[in-house]
Amino acid sequence: MATHIRNIRQILTPVSPGNTPLLKIENGTVIVDESGIIYVGGTAGAPVPQNSDLVIDGTGQILTPGLIDCHTHLVFAGDRSGEFIRRTQGTTYSEIAASGGGILSTVQKTRDMSENDLLRNARIRAARWLSQGVTSLEIKSGYGLSVESELKLLRVINRLKQEFPGTVQATFMGAHEIPPEYRDDRSGWISVLTQELLPEIARNQLAEACDVFCETGVYSLEESEKIARAALQNGLKIKFHADELTPLGGASLAARLQALSADHLLCITDDGIRDLAASETVGVLLPGTAWYLKMPYAPARKLINSGATVALATDFNPGSCTLDQFSFIWMLAALYMSMSPDEILSAVTLNAAKAVGIHHITGKIEPGFRGDLVLWNSPSLEHLIYHPSLNHAGKVFASGQLVWQSEQWNECLFI
Numbered sequence: 001m002a003t004h005i006r007n008i009r010q011i012l013t014p015v016s017p018g019n020t021p022l023l024k025i026e027n028g029t030v031i032v033d034e035s036g037i038i039y040v041g042g043t044a045g046a047p048v049p050q051n052s053d054l055v056i057d058g059t060g061q062i063l064t065p066g067l068i069d070c071h072t073h074l075v076f077a078g079d080r081s082g083e084f085i086r087r088t089q090g091t092t093y094s095e096i097a098a099s100g101g102g103i104l105s106t107v108q109k110t111r112d113m114s115e116n117d118l119l120r121n122a123r124i125r126a127a128r129w130l131s132q133g134v135t136s137l138e139i140k141s142g143y144g145l146s147v148e149s150e151l152k153l154l155r156v157i158n159r160l161k162q163e164f165p166g167t168v169q170a171t172f173m174g175a176h177e178i179p180p181e182y183r184d185d186r187s188g189w190i191s192v193l194t195q196e197l198l199p200e201i202a203r204n205q206l207a208e209a210c211d212v213f214c215e216t217g218v219y220s221l222e223e224s225e226k227i228a229r230a231a232l233q234n235g236l237k238i239k240f241h242a243d244e245l246t247p248l249g250g251a252s253l254a255a256r257l258q259a260l261s262a263d264h265l266l267c268i269t270d271d272g273i274r275d276l277a278a279s280e281t282v283g284v285l286l287p288g289t290a291w292y293l294k295m296p297y298a299p300a301r302k303l304i305n306s307g308a309t310v311a312l313a314t315d316f317n318p319g320s321c322t323l324d325q326f327s328f329i330w331m332l333a334a335l336y337m338s339m340s341p342d343e344i345l346s347a348v349t350l351n352a353a354k355a356v357g358i359h360h361i362t363g364k365i366e367p368g369f370r371g372d373l374v375l376w377n378s379p380s381l382e383h384l385i386y387h388p389s390l391n392h393a394g395k396v397f398a399s400g401q402l403v404w405q406s407e408q409w410n411e412c413l414f415i
């Protein structure tokens, strides 16, 4: 059985990763089945539905590729509201981390929670993403920081992968912090990561990629490179938290090692921008984190104007960004990073797919691509960005199947 979505007010899709213009089709039709997208074009020339087909009327609505959140840390236990309040009184995120709070306080709670309870938490969160039109979701480990607990988190992510209607990409981030047990033996922990955990993860195919928090006071450039090279040797792709809090040079390292992505980039230098632009590495911008940490935003315009490929994601985590509304990220990108609506859509679809290495499968509406789609209860892309506090996702399709829907038309029927 195929699904025909007909009379769509406007279909919008990127055509290739980077900063190329969107393809926009007025009064369009898309036909999908489990094997992928079959037809994209005008309703006038579209194949006629068979009796067994499902027909959906898209009058007044827009259709985009399913969204891709290419950077989350959504498997964790506990909250850090106390730290948040301390930050409102003037203590900085880095000061809290240096005093033993921050990531390490979540590590303790996450180690103590059972695999099943962590899965239950993660499942509730992932359902929230799906209902907003997110059909592909990257999730990092990194709140275990021991062999046992990191493997537990990766098992949770892989169990979620089995049940999530869209796609889950697992990223190993044992290099999120130095575990308390290894504070005086950094190289000991790096040996555990490179010689024990990475080979075990590769053997059991528990992750597609490996991420390192390359940051002053966390992992140095040399340590980050060593871990990333071990990941590559074990067949994993690599990513970096780069130039987030200080301009250490992580973006240039990511470009040199041909990483999938360099993420955050709040403090990226002009050299870093030049290196990223000359590479295939995607710059993943996380404006929710800048907002939540009250830091200057990443230089999106400079990156885009230099020719770098830019994606947007939530970075959802308990410390530096608890925003779990994807539309809020778009709004911040528009308001504070001067990204255009078309740039934003590319950044949360095809460019984000490239940041996790799945841009040959999903992220655009084209025959042969997977049927990951969102039919929005909204008359335009601009409206979605301008009114982010409501969920405008109308029908969400993953691999051609309708996996979530809402009849709620907010107020935009009346504009």
Ligand code: NIG
Pocket: 073, 102, 103, 106, 213, 241, 244, 289, 315, 317, 318, 319, 320, 321
């Ligand atoms: O992406 N930068 C490192 N990791 C997260 C923060 C994690 C936390 O504070 O728990 C981030 O911002």
Ligand code: FE
Pocket: 071, 073, 241, 315, 317
């Ligand atoms: Fe992050």
